[in-house]
Amino acid sequence: MAALTVSISERSVVLGEHVIPGRWLRDHGDDIDSLNPDSKQRLTDTFGIDPQIAPAAVHVDGAWLSVDWSDGVRTGHDLDRLLAVASSRRSLWPRTGSGFTLPAGVDLWDSPAEATWFDFGVLDDDAAWTEALDHLRRFGWAAFDGAELGEESTMRLAKRIGYPRASIFGTVWNMNSGSFEHQDSAYESFALDVHTDGTYSHDGPGTIVFAQQLKTGEGGDSVLVDGFAAARDFQAQNPEAADLLTRYAVTAHYVEPGVHLVAERPPLRVDEHGTLVQVSFNNYDRSPVLPDEGLVDDVIDAYNGFRAVFNDSSRALVHPWQPGRVLVFDNWRCFHGRTGFSGERRFKGCYTNHEDLEGAYRVAGLI
Ligand SMILES: [Fe+2]
The missing domain is CATH 3.30.2020.30 (NE0471 N-terminal domain-like)
Incomplete structure (x- = not known):
């Protein structure tokens, strides 16, 4: 040295x-x-x-x-x-075409109305469940009230969508404030910027199920943002920057004793037809990667510019919690975060894969 x-x-x-x-x-x-x-x-x-x-x-x-x-x-x-x-600076991924189109058949939302609730009992009725599943498909989320506390109802909802996914957090995991079972900002009590989970996973979780078990104190609402609507608006505002985010892979990591996961993908991932299939963004977990010379300002401007669009509070669907409420959302489409809180806040959580979510839509005749 x-x-x-x-x-x-x-x-x-x-x-x-x-x-x-x-x-x-x-x-x-x-x-x-x-x-x-x-x-x-x-x-x-x-x-x-x-x-x-x-x-x-x-x-x-x-x-x-x-x-x-x-x-x-x-x-x-x-x-x-x-x-x-x-010594290993990053260039853009080659791809044909530019920009992206939005998938058909979804209802993009910018200024959401208040959360609407399905009774958790719809899980026992195929027609009612299909209605809830269609809400999830169209809007990227579905909320339920009246679930029994404990692991079983979280597992039941996940199984209605796919198979509960074993992850570094477990299959059905506890996310309890202050317990720090894992070294992740999710266990803190400060407000959490909206993000997607599993940017460090090659196959980021398709859905996230959160089920509240206990709440004391104030705050701690969940916040959802339609990432596809934000991507559409960002592209309309700045097509070059949006195109860059389909070509520039961001690396992310998850580290705790015995675990070191790393994955990378563009914040706006498109399929071979140029259709947007996944948004990925978690600034907490982003790894140090230096763009090619001449690309640094463009990458930072595009990354920050997209964040400025989706982080606008007018896009936020605020989901107030109480025990017995359950939220499931598409982690490839929606960003999630949380307001700061006092007191105690306990959840059960579970991931499922996106291919299973898509499969559930097909089985129900929704796509
Ligand atoms: Fe998260």
Whole structure:
């Protein structure tokens, strides 16, 4: 490391032969204020970074690079990791065509009405269940009230859609505030930005079932956003940026003792016909990958631009919880998040695969 020269050039940091744009580097600190040291989830406020941010001073101490920034923040960087990232920059995936079309037969929503509820008893009636399933197909979510507490009703709903998926969290898992069964921001009590789950999985969960078991205190509502409607609007607003997000793969990771998952895909994934099939976005779990020279600003602008569209609170369907309520949504279409809360909040959760969800639609004659 002794031979490595580190300097500042305009708004970039120069590491030996690598020119690393400050705007990217400011977002990728390895220090404890930038990155959770256990889960490796991002703590930096990516979207608050000034595009014109510049390094003011750099300092190398062994394998650690410290950078003082024009916004007064200091970040720290593991030089070995940074050099590895800088040595394998990412280009765009080739594909024919550009942009995307939306799948037929779905009802995109921008300014949702209040949540509507099916009685959980519809699971016992094929015709009523088909109606609930059609709501899920059209809008990307379905909400139920009156479920018995405990694991069984969560399992029953998941089985109506497909087979409950075994994941790193278990099959039917507990998500209880403050228990930290896994090193994930989901177990904290702060507001959680809307995101999709499993960006670190090659086959991201198709549906997510949440069933509330206990609630004390205030807040903690679930928030859903129609990712397909947001993608449509983003494309109308900025077609080049939307096209870029169909070609630029974002890498994500999940880390806890004994587990290290990594996957990558474009935030807007299209099929071979150019139809949008999946949105993926989780800024907490995004891994450090440096775009090709000349592509950095375009990628960051597109990523931040899409987020600005889908993160608009006017798009949010707020789902207030009480024990006995269950929510199922399409994780390939809807973003989900949660408002901050006080007190205790306990859930059962379960994933199913998207192919099974599609299969359930076919079996019910809905597609
Ligand atoms: Fe989540």
